[in-house]
Amino acid sequence: MFPLPTITRPLTICSFRASEFAAADMAEYKVKFEVFEGPLDLLLYLIKKEEVDIYEVNLTKLATTFIEYIETMRLLDLEIAGEFLVMASTLMYIKSRELLPVEQQVQVEGDEEGEDPRWELIRQLVEYKKFKDAASQLQALEVARENTFPRLPIKPEFEADRPAAKPEVSIFDLLNAVNTVLQRFTKRDDPRDIFDDKWTVSEKIEHVLKAITERGKVTFSELFAQAASRSEVVCTFLALLELIRLKQLVCAQPEPFAEIEVTRSQNVGQDSPGVLGSPSEPSAPEPSEPVLNPVASESASVEETPAASPQETGGTPG
Amino acid sequence: MDLKFILESILFSAQKPLSVKEIRDVLANAAEQEDADSTVKVLKKTKEDDVTSALEQLAKDHEDAQRSYRLACVAGSWQFVTQPEFAPWLKALVGVKARPPRLSQPALETLAIIAYRQPITRAEVEQIRGVNVDGTMQTLTERGLVEAIGRAEVVGRPMTYGTASLFLEYFGLRSLEDLPAADELRKIVVEKPPAPLTADPGLATTPPEQLAVKEEGGSQKAEEQSAEQQPHS
Numbered sequence: 001m002f003p004l005p006t007i008t009r010p011l012t013i014c015s016f017r018a019s020e021f022a023a024a025d026m027a028e029y030k031v032k033f034e035v036f037e038g039p040l041d042l043l044l045y046l047i048k049k050e051e052v053d054i055y056e057v058n059l060t061k062l063a064t065t066f067i068e069y070i071e072t073m074r075l076l077d078l079e080i081a082g083e084f085l086v087m088a089s090t091l092m093y094i095k096s097r098e099l100l101p102v103e104q105q106v107q108v109e110g111d112e113e114g115e116d117p118r119w120e121l122i123r124q125l126v127e128y129k130k131f132k133d134a135a136s137q138l139q140a141l142e143v144a145r146e147n148t149f150p151r152l153p154i155k156p157e158f159e160a161d162r163p164a165a166k167p168e169v170s171i172f173d174l175l176n177a178v179n180t181v182l183q184r185f186t187k188r189d190d191p192r193d194i195f196d197d198k199w200t201v202s203e204k205i206e207h208v209l210k211a212i213t214e215r216g217k218v219t220f221s222e223l224f225a226q227a228a229s230r231s232e233v234v235c236t237f238l239a240l241l242e243l244i245r246l247k248q249l250v251c252a253q254p255e256p257f258a259e260i261e262v263t264r265s266q267n268v269g270q271d272s273p274g275v276l277g278s279p280s281e282p283s284a285p286e287p288s289e290p291v292l293n294p295v296a297s298e299s300a301s302v303e304e305t306p307a308a309s310p311q312e313t314g315g316t317p318g
Numbered sequence: 319m320d321l322k323f324i325l326e327s328i329l330f331s332a333q334k335p336l337s338v339k340e341i342r343d344v345l346a347n348a349a350e351q352e353d354a355d356s357t358v359k360v361l362k363k364t365k366e367d368d369v370t371s372a373l374e375q376l377a378k379d380h381e382d383a384q385r386s387y388r389l390a391c392v393a394g395s396w397q398f399v400t401q402p403e404f405a406p407w408l409k410a411l412v413g414v415k416a417r418p419p420r421l422s423q424p425a426l427e428t429l430a431i432i433a434y435r436q437p438i439t440r441a442e443v444e445q446i447r448g449v450n451v452d453g454t455m456q457t458l459t460e461r462g463l464v465e466a467i468g469r470a471e472v473v474g475r476p477m478t479y480g481t482a483s484l485f486l487e488y489f490g491l492r493s494l495e496d497l498p499a500a501d502e503l504r505k506i507v508v509e510k511p512p513a514p515l516t517a518d519p520g521l522a523t524t525p526p527e528q529l530a531v532k533e534e535g536g537s538q539k540a541e542e543q544s545a546e547q548q549p550h551s
Contacts, residue, residue, distance in 0.1 A: 037424050038449030083449050127446055130503055134434065135426035137498045138489060142426075145490035146417055147405035151387070151398040152333065 039087030063091035204239035335395030436480035
């Protein structure tokens with residue numbers, strides 16, 4: 001009979017008084033949408049609207065308003081949750097009791113302490129209200145927590161200790177180590193066969209970085225554990241050297257004769273690598289610049305040095 | 319040297335929030351060092367209570383000093399944190415914190431009930447909220463804020479729920495004792511008002527006397543009967 005707003009959310013209730021509704025004056029429609037969590041929430045809203053204390057609320061009047069709301073929900077084709085109907089029936093029961101004279105009610109209540117449904121409802125409302133308040137306090141805490149930032153200092157004093165405990169390895173240590181790895185591959189590929197480069201240094205750079213990001217630190221031999229041929233070892237090694245030169249990685253030997261460990265350098269500046277770091281600046285990169293070419297010539301003795309590698313090393317610094 | 323300043327320096331440089339036990343371990347380890355002098359050695363066996371009270375004193379000092387940061391205890395671990403009002407600049411500095419979306423109103427209400435009343439069964443939560451809480455309970459469990467902690471010794475032995483370890487961390491609370499208005503909400507004793515709850519003189523029309531008497535007697539009798547019946551059955 002009236003053009004009603006279409007509402008899809010099941011528990012959304014148009015709150016307007018039935019009298020306004022009955023007035024059928026379209027201009028006066030004040031449709032406000034409120035989402036109620038349940039019948040108790042709706043009751044609290046109604047009590048708040050009445051501007052009275054929960055203890056002093058007129059439950060019979062409340063029952064009438066509540067049922068008006070249920071009616072409105074029905075008119076608007078909203079799904080009425082079962083809880084609302086239970087509450088409506090409780091309120092109807094209370095209202096029906098109210099029809100008895102007051103003095104008689106008091107007598108009945110006196111006999112049956114705590115059995116009064118009105119009292120039961122008020123108690124439930126008060127309890128729910130307190131938890132609702134507690135919930136908003138929790139919400140305030142949630143927001144405050146979101147806005148507090150902890151102090152997370154970078155390790156200040158440990159920095160100085162670390163080089164002593166974990167001496168940097170030199171380029172020659174790395175070469176020795178890679179030679180050990182290469183000994184696994186006694187058979188050289190036939191120099192007369194020409195293959196596509198199966199691996200490129202840039203691929204291996206990504207591979208090495210991924211492994212280190214995942215695990216934090218990787219030992220030298222772990223880097224080559226998957227390698228299936230000399231050329232793959234060479235590629236990975238070149239990638240490692242490149243990363244050291246770019247100051248992305250640091251190689252360190254925790255103690256003499258221990259395995260070389262590869263970790264991310266402390267001052268990995270995403271935008272400006274190496275700008276920050278005097279204390280943790282790896283000593284390896286410095287020599288690696290001049291030494292890199294010897295390495296290339298050294299690995300040139302290994303026939304299958306991929307053609308891509310000099311380009312890669314030459315290309316990336318820019 | 320004052321213990322609280324030693325603790326301040328430890329927490330200032332710590333990489334993560336430290337519990338009282340961890341702080342004690344630091345004090346003990348410091349005393350183990352070769353070059354430890356008498357001041358350091360004296361603190362080797364500092365009691366946990368002393369550490370806690372020193373930390374509390376320190377936290378109060380910081381609060382009184384009205385600086386931009388405070389010493390906070392979250393879930394039993396101490397850490398320096400900034401005050402919330404400086405968040406706009408810190409967000410610009412370190413980026414927005416990676417946090418799950420905020421909790422919805424139903425989720426917060428359910429969580430509040432569980433937090434104050436744990437251990438509590440799902441049915442008890444539903445009774446307080448007056449609605450079904452299956453969905454919100456699942457959300458809270460998935461987010462690691464609530465977990466099943468046992469079974470109630472009632473018919474059906476339903477699961478009881480309590481807050482999980484992440485709860486304190488999520489709300490920045492020191493312990494469950496630290497919940498706002500905890501005493502009040504754990505045990506709400508709602509005082510029954512002395513006056514009639516609904517005094518609407520207009521409504522309760524005085525019925526014919528006969529009917530009233532009859533009604534009263536009838537209802538009383540019915541109640542007596544039901545009271546008598548219960549023990550028999």
